[in-house]
Every structure is written in C-alpha cells, then in structure tokens.
C-alpha cells in the first residue's frame with residue numbers, strides 16, 4: 001500500500017511573513033476555509049504570540065475549521081507555547097509547532113546561546129508543549145546548515161520528550177536536491193528513535209530549488225510531510241509551492257507512489273484568492289496556476305492537442321480548477337449557469353446570501369461587458385460587496401474629467417464608517433486626482449509603496465485589477481480593487497488599503 005504524504009500549508013504563517021503580504025483576520029479565515037476545501041492536512045494559521053491580531057486569527061481559524069489540523073508556530077519558550085495552546089483551544093485537532101535555531105551561526109550570533117543551552121531549551125519546550133497538546137512539531141531552525149552530530153542529539157532528545165513531527169528547515173534556501181535528500185536520510189538513519197516521529201521538509205526558494213529540494217527530501221530522505229504555501233508565497237524568494245508539490249506527486253505517482261488527501265480542483269481558486277488578498281501577482285508562466293500554464297499558442301502544439309491532448313499536456317487543466325467548459329458567460333446567463341460555473345471553478349460560497357450577492361455583482365458586470373471569463377468570476381467572488389467584510393471606508397461613486405493638455409479633475413463619493421463624504425481634487429492623471437480626492441478627507445499620511453494594474457482577461461473590455469500597497473508607521477498593507485474602469489478599481493483598492501491601515505493589529509517578526 002502507498003504511504004501517505006501529509007500536506008502542511010503555511011501560507012498564513014511563513015507566507016504572510018513576506019513584506020507586504022500581511023493579512024487581516026477575516027482574510028486569513030477566508031483563505032483557511034479554502035485550504036480546508038482543498039483538504040490540506042495541516043494549516044499553520046499563524047504565530048499566536050507575535051501579536052494580538054495573529055492570536056485572534058489563529059483562534060478564529062481553530063474555532064471555524066474542523067477538518068484540517070490547526071497549528072500555531074511558537075518560539076521555544078513557555079510564554080509563546082502557552083499563547084499558542086490558548087489560541088488553539090477551539091480546534092478539533094491542534095498542533096503546536098515550536099522551533100529554535102541549531103546552526104552554529106544562528107546560536108552564536110542571533111541567540112547568543114551555547115549548543116548545550118539550545119539543546120536544553122528545545123527539550124524543555126517540547127516537554128512543556130506536550131503537556132498542553134498531543135501533537136507537537138519541532139523545527140531546528142537553519143537545520144540544513146547545522147552540524148549533523150549536534151542536530152542528531154537535539155532531534156533524538158526532542159523525540160524522547162514526545163515531539164510527533166520533526167521538521168528540517170532549509171531556512172535560507174541553500175540546499176540542492178541530492179544533498180538535502182541525503183541529509184534527511186542520514187538524520188533518519190542516525191537518530192536512534194527516528195521511527196517514533198513523522199519527518200517533514202521545509203524549503204525556501206532562494207536558489208529556485210524549494211520544490212525540487214522538498215521532493216528529494218521525500219524521495220531520497222523518506223520525509224512524509226511537506227511544508228508549502230499557495231503560489232510559493234513567502235519571505236524573499238518564497239517557500240515551496242503547494243500546487244507544484246501536489247501536482248508533481250500526483251502526476252508522477254508512478255515514481256513517488258504516495259497518496260495525498262488533497263482535492264486539486266480547488267487549487268486555482270486558492271491561488272487566485274491568495275494573490276488577490278496579498279497583491280502578489282502570479283506570473284503568467286507559473287507552473288499549474290499561471291494564466292499560460294495550459295495555453296497552447298504554437299500551431300504545432302495546437303494541432304497536436306486537437307488530435308490527442310496527451311501529446312502536449314501532462315495534467316488536465318480542469319483537474320486543478322481551470323474550467324473545462326470554455327463557454328463564456330454573459331448577461332443572458334442565468335443563476336443556474338452561474339452557480340454551475342462557480343462549482344466548476346471549485347468555489348463554494350459560504351451561504352445562499354453570498355451566492356445571491358455574487359450573482360447580483362455578476363449581472364452588474366455583464367451589463368457592461370459582453371463576455372465574463374473565469375478570471376472575472378474569481379475576482380468578483382472576492383469583492384467586498386460579496387464577502388460582506390466590513391471596511392471603514394467604502395466606495396460609492398466616482399466622476400472624473402481628463403482632456404489632453406488639461407489637468408484632470410476627480411470627485412469621489414465614499415463612506416467613512418457608513419457616513420457618505422465627497423472629496424474633490426486635481427492630479428497628474430485621473431488616478432492621481434481620484435486618490436488625492438480621497439485624501440482630502442482621510443489625510444492618512446501613508447506612503448504608497450506599490451501601485452499595479454493588471455487586466456483580468458485579455459481585451460480592453462477586461463476588468464482592471466488594481467493593487468495598492470501603503471506603508472505607515474512601520475505597517476505595510478495591501479488593498480485590491482477590480483472594476484472595468486481602472487480609475488474606479490484604483491479608488492476601491494486605495495479605500496480598502498486605508499481601511500486595513502486603520503485596523504489596530506500590531507505584529508512582530510516570527511523569526512528573531
């Protein structure tokens with residue numbers, strides 16, 4: 001019988017650590033629900049002790065998600081571990097993931113602790129965590145660059161204290177596949193009680209090898225858990241990408257011979273949700289979830305595909321949630337066709353009221369745009385009017401005038417805590433004038449660190465999707481807005497980012 005490969009998703013913890021990717025509690029909860037639909041085994045929901053905001057997000061996810069194990073990261077100290085346990089109280093299956101650095105460099109320069117102190121701290125922490133929950137994961141941070149003899153001592157000791165999963169991070173993305181695979185193999189062979197724990201891989205992508213290294217950890221090393229993120233989101237060059245790992249193991253079952261719980265049909269919707277929430281755009285040629293991943297443009301490829309799709313396709317687009325039915329929707333499409341398309345795209349609305357709101361938004365869009373593509377539908381289900389997420393600032397209407405040689409003028413009507421206000425301004429262009437019109441009331445003092453416009457589908461009829469990243473007093477937030485009018489999309493994105501700036505959550509870095 002094939003072994004099982006555990007998929008541990010850390011989009012909401014390690015993924016969120018990438019600068020500018022921070023998410024609100026409600027955004028995290030929506031993504032967690034999508035991860036549950038995807039049937040991810042373990043969701044690392046955050047780092048409860050890092051901030052009140054993260055504590056609340058872990059708690060909300062632990063209370064709402066029942067099918068996946070919910071995990072919180074914690075440094076190796078009693079306070080962090082207690083906070084994690086407290087946040088996880090409502091979970092059906094709770095895991096505490098505690099970590100401490102074991103490489104000479106990190107111990108000496110960062111922790112200023114001797115190896116013996118680190119060993120002792122690791123043991124005490126796992127013992128403490130095991131008294132609070134049955135499922136405890138231990139990570140020796142910078143494990144791949146640690147001295148192998150010392151690492152074996154630490155791992156043996158924490159397994160003896162009751163750690164149920166041992167995760168070996170390549171924290172800085174330094175590994176190469178064969179060496180990393182053999183490293184895990186050596187550890188498993190040398191640690192006398194290695195069979196008492198599940199071994200896990202956690203690879204960063206600094207040299208572009210996170211997925212390859214993780215697969216080697218599984219194939220050569222015998223790891224049975226992979227830590228990964230949707231779209232490979234994460235600090236610096238990111239983490240191992242969930243969609244690539246899952247589809248590699250699934251497509252090459254002949255080689256890996258492993259079973260997974262994952263239902264891949266929800267992958268594209270998850271990718272879209274994470275990209276929209278964080279403002280981290282997915283490159284068109286990204287494996288599995290990029291817009292071109294299944295597009296066959298050359299004549300030879302198209303001809304082959306028409307004769308037999310296996311000539312150029314190793315996976316089926318519909319298996320990961322790209323709709324197989326290329327019929328585009330339009331203003332004459334009814335509710336049933338719309339609901340069917342949501343289902344084909346792997347989107348499950350939380351309630352009938354949400355489906356109604358999404359359908360109303362769809363009709364509005366179809367009035368001005370002859371063809372509605374899958375990308376439009378994926379964008380509209382994330383719209384604030386559909387998700388009902390209460391934001392402090394809400395868009396109402398906008399008018400602007402621009403003419404060659406004239407300075408553009410804009411008037412924006414928006415709500416502040418439900419009360420309508422109107423701002424007017426001129427600017428360098430219509431977008432600039434509109435955002436300045438908003439600022440005449442808000443006076444946020446925020447600095448814009450990113451403004452990007454992306455056409456959701458390929459024509460001038462397309463909706464524009466705008467991402468705005470704002471920074472103020474050390475906080476960085478993203479706002480995303482979609483509309484066929486890119487000036488309106490910009491105003492929506494800006495208001496959404498301002499709303500997030502106002503929310504109080506403070507945060508500290510997960511890794512010291």
Ligand code: KIV
Nearest residue numbers: 099139141142169171
């Ligand atoms: O990359 C890393 O070392 C981590 C640990 C906290 C597991 O994310």
Ligand code: ZN
Nearest residue numbers: 014169171202
């Ligand atoms: Zn990491």
